[in-house]
Amino acid sequence: MSLYQKLLQRAEEGRPVRVALIGAGKFGAMYLAQVPRTPGVHVVAIADLSPVAARANLQRVGWEAERAQASSMQQALAQGTTWITDDWQALMREDAIDIIIECTGNPIAAVTHILAAFEHGKHVVNVTVEADAFCGPLLASRAAEAGVVYSLAFGDQPALICDLVDWARTCGFPVVAAGRGHKWLPHFSESTPETVWANYGLTPEQAARGGLNPKMFNSFLDGSKPSIESAAVANATGLTVPSNGLLYPPASVKDIPYVTRPISEGGVLERKGMVEVVSSLEPDGRVIDYDIRMGVWVTVEGETEYIRNCFEEYNAHTDPSGRYFTLYKRWHLIGLEVGMSVASVALRGESTGVALSWQADVVATAKRDLQAGEMLDGEGGYTVWGKLLPAERSLELGGVPLGLAHGVKxxxxxxxxxxxxxxxxxxxxxxxxxxxxxxxxxxxxxEPSS
Incomplete structure:
Protein backbone atom coordinates (compact mmCIF):
# COMPACT_ATOMS: atom_id res chain seq x y z
CA MET A 1 0.00 0.00 0.00
CA SER A 2 1.35 3.45 -0.93
CA LEU A 3 2.03 6.10 1.69
CA TYR A 4 -0.85 8.16 0.36
CA GLN A 5 -3.25 5.21 0.67
CA LYS A 6 -2.03 4.63 4.21
CA LEU A 7 -2.69 8.29 5.02
CA LEU A 8 -6.20 8.05 3.57
CA GLN A 9 -6.81 4.98 5.71
CA ARG A 10 -5.67 6.80 8.85
CA ALA A 11 -7.99 9.69 7.98
CA GLU A 12 -10.96 7.37 7.44
CA GLU A 13 -10.28 5.62 10.74
CA GLY A 14 -10.11 8.95 12.58
CA ARG A 15 -6.61 8.32 13.91
CA PRO A 16 -4.34 10.76 12.12
CA VAL A 17 -0.59 10.93 12.50
CA ARG A 18 -0.13 13.52 15.25
CA VAL A 19 2.72 15.92 14.64
CA ALA A 20 4.31 18.73 16.63
CA LEU A 21 6.59 21.30 15.02
CA ILE A 22 9.38 23.21 16.74
CA GLY A 23 10.25 26.33 14.76
CA ALA A 24 7.77 27.95 12.37
CA GLY A 25 10.22 29.93 10.21
CA LYS A 26 10.63 29.66 6.44
CA PHE A 27 11.17 25.89 6.27
CA GLY A 28 8.50 25.13 8.84
CA ALA A 29 6.04 27.46 7.13
CA MET A 30 6.57 25.63 3.84
CA TYR A 31 5.63 22.34 5.50
CA LEU A 32 2.62 23.95 7.17
CA ALA A 33 1.45 25.22 3.78
CA GLN A 34 0.95 21.59 2.68
CA VAL A 35 -0.63 20.13 5.82
CA PRO A 36 -4.22 21.28 5.07
CA ARG A 37 -3.91 19.38 1.77
CA THR A 38 -2.54 16.19 3.35
CA PRO A 39 -5.01 13.59 4.64
CA GLY A 40 -4.36 11.68 7.82
CA VAL A 41 -2.02 14.22 9.44
CA HIS A 42 -2.85 16.53 12.36
CA VAL A 43 -0.41 19.23 13.45
CA VAL A 44 -1.38 19.29 17.11
CA ALA A 45 1.05 21.97 18.26
CA ILE A 46 3.62 24.47 17.04
CA ALA A 47 6.31 25.73 19.39
CA ASP A 48 8.18 28.88 18.45
CA LEU A 49 10.15 31.48 20.37
CA SER A 50 7.71 34.01 18.93
CA PRO A 51 4.13 32.75 18.77
CA VAL A 52 3.20 36.07 17.14
CA ALA A 53 5.66 35.44 14.30
CA ALA A 54 4.41 31.87 14.00
CA ARG A 55 0.84 33.08 13.58
CA ALA A 56 1.98 35.59 10.97
CA ASN A 57 3.62 32.80 8.99
CA LEU A 58 0.47 30.69 9.23
CA GLN A 59 -1.50 33.58 7.79
CA ARG A 60 1.14 34.02 5.07
CA VAL A 61 0.83 30.40 3.93
CA GLY A 62 -2.97 30.51 3.87
CA TRP A 63 -4.11 28.91 7.12
CA GLU A 64 -7.62 29.85 8.17
CA ALA A 65 -7.61 31.58 11.57
CA GLU A 66 -9.88 28.99 13.21
CA ARG A 67 -7.43 26.22 12.34
CA ALA A 68 -4.97 27.57 14.94
CA GLN A 69 -7.46 28.71 17.57
CA ALA A 70 -6.77 26.08 20.24
CA SER A 71 -5.90 27.54 23.65
CA SER A 72 -4.34 24.32 24.95
CA MET A 73 -2.92 21.00 23.81
CA GLN A 74 -6.01 19.17 25.03
CA GLN A 75 -8.32 21.46 23.08
CA ALA A 76 -6.23 20.97 19.94
CA LEU A 77 -6.46 17.21 20.30
CA ALA A 78 -10.21 17.30 20.93
CA GLN A 79 -11.04 19.73 18.10
CA GLY A 80 -8.48 18.71 15.48
CA THR A 81 -7.01 22.22 15.62
CA THR A 82 -3.53 23.51 16.44
CA TRP A 83 -2.10 25.01 19.61
CA ILE A 84 0.64 27.62 19.28
CA THR A 85 3.03 28.06 22.20
CA ASP A 86 6.55 29.08 23.15
CA ASP A 87 6.86 26.05 25.46
CA TRP A 88 8.61 23.34 23.42
CA GLN A 89 8.81 21.04 26.44
CA ALA A 90 5.01 20.82 26.53
CA LEU A 91 5.20 19.07 23.16
CA MET A 92 7.44 16.40 24.63
CA ARG A 93 5.15 15.71 27.56
CA GLU A 94 2.08 14.96 25.44
CA ASP A 95 1.82 11.20 24.88
CA ALA A 96 -0.57 11.60 21.94
CA ILE A 97 2.06 13.22 19.72
CA ASP A 98 3.79 10.74 17.44
CA ILE A 99 6.44 12.82 15.68
CA ILE A 100 8.46 15.91 16.48
CA ILE A 101 9.67 17.95 13.51
CA GLU A 102 12.77 19.88 14.62
CA CYS A 103 12.83 22.94 12.42
CA THR A 104 14.61 25.66 14.38
CA GLY A 105 17.80 25.87 12.34
CA ASN A 106 19.69 26.27 15.62
CA PRO A 107 21.95 23.20 15.94
CA ILE A 108 22.70 23.56 19.64
CA ALA A 109 19.01 23.91 20.54
CA ALA A 110 18.11 21.19 18.05
CA VAL A 111 20.24 18.59 19.83
CA THR A 112 18.49 19.42 23.12
CA HIS A 113 15.07 19.11 21.47
CA ILE A 114 15.93 15.86 19.69
CA LEU A 115 17.33 14.15 22.77
CA ALA A 116 14.26 15.19 24.76
CA ALA A 117 12.01 13.74 22.07
CA PHE A 118 13.84 10.42 22.26
CA GLU A 119 13.51 10.38 26.04
CA HIS A 120 9.74 10.77 25.66
CA GLY A 121 9.47 8.02 23.04
CA LYS A 122 8.81 10.25 20.05
CA HIS A 123 10.06 9.90 16.50
CA VAL A 124 12.00 12.85 15.08
CA VAL A 125 12.22 14.36 11.60
CA ASN A 126 15.23 16.62 11.80
CA VAL A 127 15.24 19.59 9.46
CA THR A 128 18.19 21.17 11.28
CA VAL A 129 20.80 19.27 9.29
CA GLU A 130 23.55 21.37 10.93
CA ALA A 131 23.03 19.29 14.08
CA ASP A 132 23.14 16.04 12.15
CA ALA A 133 26.41 17.10 10.51
CA PHE A 134 28.33 17.25 13.79
CA CYS A 135 26.72 14.49 15.86
CA GLY A 136 24.31 12.60 13.60
CA PRO A 137 25.79 9.13 14.21
CA LEU A 138 25.25 9.48 17.96
CA LEU A 139 21.74 10.92 17.50
CA ALA A 140 20.92 7.86 15.41
CA SER A 141 22.34 5.61 18.12
CA ARG A 142 20.29 7.36 20.82
CA ALA A 143 17.13 6.94 18.73
CA ALA A 144 17.76 3.23 18.29
CA GLU A 145 18.29 2.83 22.03
CA ALA A 146 14.97 4.60 22.64
CA GLY A 147 13.14 2.44 20.08
CA VAL A 148 12.16 5.39 17.89
CA VAL A 149 12.97 6.55 14.36
CA TYR A 150 15.31 9.46 13.65
CA SER A 151 15.29 10.87 10.12
CA LEU A 152 16.62 13.59 7.89
CA ALA A 153 13.88 15.63 6.22
CA PHE A 154 12.74 14.80 2.71
CA GLY A 155 12.68 17.87 0.49
CA ASP A 156 15.99 19.01 1.85
CA GLN A 157 18.74 17.86 -0.50
CA PRO A 158 20.51 15.34 1.80
CA ALA A 159 17.45 13.10 2.08
CA LEU A 160 16.84 13.35 -1.66
CA ILE A 161 20.45 12.36 -2.37
CA CYS A 162 20.14 9.45 0.06
CA ASP A 163 17.04 8.36 -1.84
CA LEU A 164 18.95 8.36 -5.15
CA VAL A 165 21.84 6.43 -3.61
CA ASP A 166 19.38 3.88 -2.22
CA TRP A 167 17.76 3.57 -5.66
CA ALA A 168 21.14 2.91 -7.27
CA ARG A 169 22.30 0.31 -4.77
CA THR A 170 18.93 -1.44 -4.65
CA CYS A 171 19.09 -1.77 -8.44
CA GLY A 172 22.58 -3.24 -8.19
CA PHE A 173 24.56 -0.24 -9.43
CA PRO A 174 27.84 0.74 -7.76
CA VAL A 175 27.62 4.41 -6.72
CA VAL A 176 30.55 6.35 -8.16
CA ALA A 177 29.48 9.74 -6.81
CA ALA A 178 26.45 11.55 -5.46
CA GLY A 179 25.63 15.08 -4.47
CA ARG A 180 23.84 18.30 -5.18
CA GLY A 181 24.29 21.42 -7.25
CA HIS A 182 25.36 24.87 -6.11
CA LYS A 183 26.17 28.31 -7.42
CA TRP A 184 29.85 28.52 -6.59
CA LEU A 185 32.93 30.62 -7.14
CA PRO A 186 35.92 30.37 -4.76
CA HIS A 187 35.56 33.92 -3.42
CA PHE A 188 32.03 33.15 -2.22
CA SER A 189 33.65 31.56 0.86
CA GLU A 190 34.32 35.14 2.01
CA SER A 191 30.71 36.27 1.55
CA THR A 192 28.88 37.94 4.44
CA PRO A 193 25.22 38.78 5.10
CA GLU A 194 25.94 42.20 3.56
CA THR A 195 27.05 40.78 0.21
CA VAL A 196 24.80 37.75 -0.03
CA TRP A 197 21.88 38.95 -2.17
CA ALA A 198 23.91 40.27 -5.10
CA ASN A 199 26.00 37.10 -5.20
CA TYR A 200 23.01 34.82 -4.65
CA GLY A 201 21.01 36.36 -7.46
CA LEU A 202 18.15 37.98 -5.55
CA THR A 203 17.26 41.62 -5.06
CA PRO A 204 16.82 42.96 -1.52
CA GLU A 205 13.14 43.45 -2.42
CA GLN A 206 12.71 39.79 -3.35
CA ALA A 207 14.44 38.76 -0.14
CA ALA A 208 12.19 40.98 1.95
CA ARG A 209 9.05 39.71 0.19
CA GLY A 210 9.97 36.12 1.02
CA GLY A 211 10.98 36.92 4.59
CA LEU A 212 14.42 35.51 3.79
CA ASN A 213 17.16 35.60 6.39
CA PRO A 214 20.43 36.96 4.91
CA LYS A 215 22.61 35.02 7.35
CA MET A 216 20.84 31.77 6.57
CA PHE A 217 21.05 32.29 2.82
CA ASN A 218 24.67 33.32 3.11
CA SER A 219 25.35 29.92 4.65
CA PHE A 220 24.31 28.43 1.31
CA LEU A 221 26.40 30.83 -0.72
CA ASP A 222 29.64 30.67 1.28
CA GLY A 223 29.86 26.89 1.01
CA SER A 224 28.84 26.09 4.57
CA LYS A 225 25.49 24.53 3.76
CA PRO A 226 26.79 22.44 0.84
CA SER A 227 29.49 21.12 3.17
CA ILE A 228 26.98 20.42 5.94
CA GLU A 229 24.62 18.61 3.60
CA SER A 230 27.45 16.64 2.00
CA ALA A 231 28.60 15.53 5.45
CA ALA A 232 25.10 14.33 6.30
CA VAL A 233 24.96 12.37 3.04
CA ALA A 234 28.38 10.80 3.58
CA ASN A 235 27.49 9.77 7.12
CA ALA A 236 24.16 8.30 6.00
CA THR A 237 25.45 6.43 2.93
CA GLY A 238 29.05 5.55 3.74
CA LEU A 239 30.33 7.54 0.77
CA THR A 240 33.68 9.24 1.35
CA VAL A 241 34.53 12.94 0.97
CA PRO A 242 37.38 14.85 -0.70
CA SER A 243 40.54 15.00 1.40
CA ASN A 244 40.71 18.82 1.42
CA GLY A 245 37.19 20.08 0.88
CA LEU A 246 34.64 20.12 -1.90
CA LEU A 247 35.94 20.80 -5.42
CA TYR A 248 32.74 22.22 -7.00
CA PRO A 249 33.51 21.12 -10.57
CA PRO A 250 31.49 23.23 -13.04
CA ALA A 251 29.15 21.17 -15.21
CA SER A 252 25.81 21.20 -16.98
CA VAL A 253 23.47 18.30 -16.34
CA LYS A 254 24.73 16.52 -19.44
CA ASP A 255 28.34 16.89 -18.26
CA ILE A 256 27.88 15.48 -14.75
CA PRO A 257 28.85 11.91 -15.80
CA TYR A 258 31.99 13.38 -17.41
CA VAL A 259 33.28 15.18 -14.32
CA THR A 260 32.09 12.77 -11.61
CA ARG A 261 34.54 10.06 -12.65
CA PRO A 262 37.89 9.19 -11.09
CA ILE A 263 40.82 11.44 -12.01
CA SER A 264 42.42 8.48 -13.76
CA GLU A 265 39.50 8.42 -16.19
CA GLY A 266 39.23 12.15 -16.84
CA GLY A 267 37.02 13.22 -13.93
CA VAL A 268 37.71 14.97 -10.62
CA LEU A 269 37.24 12.22 -8.03
CA GLU A 270 40.08 10.95 -5.89
CA ARG A 271 38.36 7.57 -5.93
CA LYS A 272 35.01 5.99 -6.68
CA GLY A 273 32.30 6.27 -4.07
CA MET A 274 32.44 9.94 -3.05
CA VAL A 275 30.21 12.94 -2.42
CA GLU A 276 30.74 16.10 -4.44
CA VAL A 277 28.92 19.32 -5.33
CA VAL A 278 28.60 20.51 -8.93
CA SER A 279 28.80 24.25 -9.67
CA SER A 280 26.38 26.09 -11.95
CA LEU A 281 29.05 28.69 -12.80
CA GLU A 282 32.15 28.49 -14.95
CA PRO A 283 35.35 29.68 -13.22
CA ASP A 284 35.01 33.04 -15.00
CA GLY A 285 31.47 33.50 -13.62
CA ARG A 286 29.53 32.56 -16.76
CA VAL A 287 26.25 30.79 -16.04
CA ILE A 288 26.17 27.21 -17.28
CA ASP A 289 23.18 26.31 -19.43
CA TYR A 290 20.83 23.64 -18.03
CA ASP A 291 22.53 23.51 -14.66
CA ILE A 292 21.87 21.39 -11.56
CA ARG A 293 22.04 24.31 -9.11
CA MET A 294 18.83 23.47 -7.26
CA GLY A 295 18.92 19.73 -7.78
CA VAL A 296 20.52 16.44 -6.78
CA TRP A 297 22.22 13.65 -8.69
CA VAL A 298 23.86 10.23 -8.48
CA THR A 299 26.42 8.79 -10.89
CA VAL A 300 26.49 5.01 -11.25
CA GLU A 301 28.69 2.56 -13.10
CA GLY A 302 27.69 0.00 -15.72
CA GLU A 303 30.14 -2.73 -14.79
CA THR A 304 29.48 -5.13 -17.66
CA GLU A 305 29.31 -4.79 -21.42
CA TYR A 306 25.68 -5.90 -21.33
CA ILE A 307 24.68 -3.13 -18.90
CA ARG A 308 26.59 -0.53 -20.92
CA ASN A 309 24.81 -1.75 -24.05
CA CYS A 310 21.49 -1.26 -22.21
CA PHE A 311 22.51 2.32 -21.43
CA GLU A 312 23.10 2.86 -25.14
CA GLU A 313 19.94 1.09 -26.31
CA TYR A 314 17.73 3.17 -24.03
CA ASN A 315 19.50 6.42 -24.88
CA ALA A 316 20.81 6.97 -21.35
CA HIS A 317 23.21 9.90 -21.32
CA THR A 318 26.61 8.66 -20.23
CA ASP A 319 30.23 9.75 -20.32
CA PRO A 320 32.10 9.03 -23.61
CA SER A 321 33.10 5.55 -22.45
CA GLY A 322 29.47 4.57 -21.91
CA ARG A 323 30.39 3.33 -18.43
CA TYR A 324 29.09 6.14 -16.19
CA PHE A 325 25.46 7.27 -16.08
CA THR A 326 23.90 10.05 -14.00
CA LEU A 327 20.32 10.11 -12.73
CA TYR A 328 19.13 13.43 -11.37
CA LYS A 329 16.33 15.58 -10.03
CA ARG A 330 16.82 19.13 -11.22
CA TRP A 331 14.76 20.71 -8.44
CA HIS A 332 13.93 20.22 -4.80
CA LEU A 333 10.96 21.77 -3.02
CA ILE A 334 12.40 21.98 0.49
CA GLY A 335 9.72 22.20 3.19
CA LEU A 336 6.91 21.46 0.74
CA GLU A 337 8.15 17.83 0.62
CA VAL A 338 8.61 17.11 4.34
CA GLY A 339 5.32 15.20 4.38
CA MET A 340 7.17 12.29 2.78
CA SER A 341 9.35 11.95 5.88
CA VAL A 342 6.40 12.28 8.24
CA ALA A 343 4.48 9.54 6.42
CA SER A 344 7.49 7.24 6.01
CA VAL A 345 8.47 7.49 9.67
CA ALA A 346 4.95 7.19 11.07
CA LEU A 347 3.48 4.59 8.71
CA ARG A 348 6.45 2.44 7.73
CA GLY A 349 8.86 3.06 10.58
CA GLU A 350 11.48 4.03 8.01
CA SER A 351 13.73 7.07 7.95
CA THR A 352 14.40 9.09 4.83
CA GLY A 353 18.10 9.28 5.67
CA VAL A 354 19.95 8.53 8.88
CA ALA A 355 23.64 8.52 9.85
CA LEU A 356 25.19 5.05 9.87
CA SER A 357 28.82 6.00 10.51
CA TRP A 358 31.09 9.01 10.94
CA GLN A 359 32.64 9.61 7.53
CA ALA A 360 32.69 13.40 7.33
CA ASP A 361 32.80 16.57 9.37
CA VAL A 362 32.38 20.31 8.73
CA VAL A 363 35.06 22.39 10.43
CA ALA A 364 34.78 26.12 11.14
CA THR A 365 37.31 27.93 8.92
CA ALA A 366 38.30 31.60 9.10
CA LYS A 367 36.83 33.93 6.43
CA ARG A 368 39.44 36.55 7.26
CA ASP A 369 42.26 37.04 9.73
CA LEU A 370 40.65 36.74 13.15
CA GLN A 371 42.00 38.21 16.38
CA ALA A 372 41.99 36.91 19.93
CA GLY A 373 38.90 38.16 21.74
CA GLU A 374 36.64 38.18 18.66
CA MET A 375 33.30 36.37 18.86
CA LEU A 376 32.51 33.75 16.25
CA ASP A 377 29.08 34.19 14.68
CA GLY A 378 28.64 30.74 13.18
CA GLU A 379 27.13 29.53 9.96
CA GLY A 380 26.57 32.19 7.31
CA GLY A 381 28.07 35.01 9.36
CA TYR A 382 31.07 37.32 9.13
CA THR A 383 33.80 35.23 10.75
CA VAL A 384 33.79 31.57 9.66
CA TRP A 385 32.55 29.22 6.95
CA GLY A 386 32.29 25.43 6.99
CA LYS A 387 34.88 23.25 5.27
CA LEU A 388 34.09 19.61 4.53
CA LEU A 389 36.79 17.20 5.71
CA PRO A 390 37.08 13.46 6.29
CA ALA A 391 36.13 12.68 9.89
CA GLU A 392 39.54 11.17 10.59
CA ARG A 393 41.28 14.37 9.53
CA SER A 394 38.96 16.52 11.63
CA LEU A 395 39.57 14.27 14.62
CA GLU A 396 43.34 14.57 14.19
CA LEU A 397 43.05 18.35 13.85
CA GLY A 398 40.76 18.70 16.85
CA GLY A 399 38.50 20.65 14.53
CA VAL A 400 35.70 22.83 15.87
CA PRO A 401 32.48 21.78 14.11
CA LEU A 402 30.73 24.70 12.44
CA GLY A 403 27.51 23.90 14.30
CA LEU A 404 29.17 24.79 17.62
CA ALA A 405 31.01 27.90 16.39
CA HIS A 406 28.38 30.50 17.31
CA GLY A 407 28.71 32.96 20.20
CA VAL A 408 32.16 31.59 20.98
CA LYS A 409 35.18 33.74 21.88
CA GLU A 447 38.05 2.55 17.25
CA PRO A 448 40.87 0.80 15.39
CA SER A 449 41.64 2.48 12.06
CA SER A 450 40.62 0.45 9.01
Missing part, protein backbone atom coordinates in the same frame (compact mmCIF):
# COMPACT_ATOMS: atom_id res chain seq x y z
CA UNK A 410 38.53 33.24 20.17
CA UNK A 411 41.46 32.68 22.53
CA UNK A 412 44.20 33.29 19.96
CA UNK A 413 44.58 34.69 16.41
CA UNK A 414 43.56 32.56 13.44
CA UNK A 415 44.70 33.27 9.88
CA UNK A 416 42.28 33.49 6.95
CA UNK A 417 41.67 30.03 5.52
CA UNK A 418 42.79 28.25 8.67
CA UNK A 419 40.46 25.70 10.23
CA UNK A 420 39.83 26.22 13.94
CA UNK A 421 40.64 23.67 16.64
CA UNK A 422 39.31 23.29 20.17
CA UNK A 423 42.35 25.06 21.65
CA UNK A 424 41.51 28.20 19.64
CA UNK A 425 38.19 28.84 21.36
CA UNK A 426 36.55 29.38 24.73
CA UNK A 427 33.73 26.89 24.29
CA UNK A 428 30.62 26.52 26.45
CA UNK A 429 31.10 22.94 27.59
CA UNK A 430 27.78 22.70 29.44
CA UNK A 431 25.43 22.16 26.47
CA UNK A 432 24.09 18.71 25.52
CA UNK A 433 25.27 19.41 21.97
CA UNK A 434 28.90 19.91 23.04
CA UNK A 435 28.82 16.89 25.35
CA UNK A 436 27.33 14.65 22.65
CA UNK A 437 29.90 15.78 20.12
CA UNK A 438 32.82 15.15 22.45
CA UNK A 439 31.38 11.77 23.37
CA UNK A 440 31.24 10.89 19.70
CA UNK A 441 34.86 11.98 19.21
CA UNK A 442 35.96 9.80 22.12
CA UNK A 443 34.03 6.84 20.79
CA UNK A 444 35.52 7.05 17.29
CA UNK A 445 39.02 7.86 18.46
CA UNK A 446 39.07 4.54 20.32
Missing amino acids: LLRPVKKGQSLCWDDVDMDVSTPAYKLRREMESMYSM
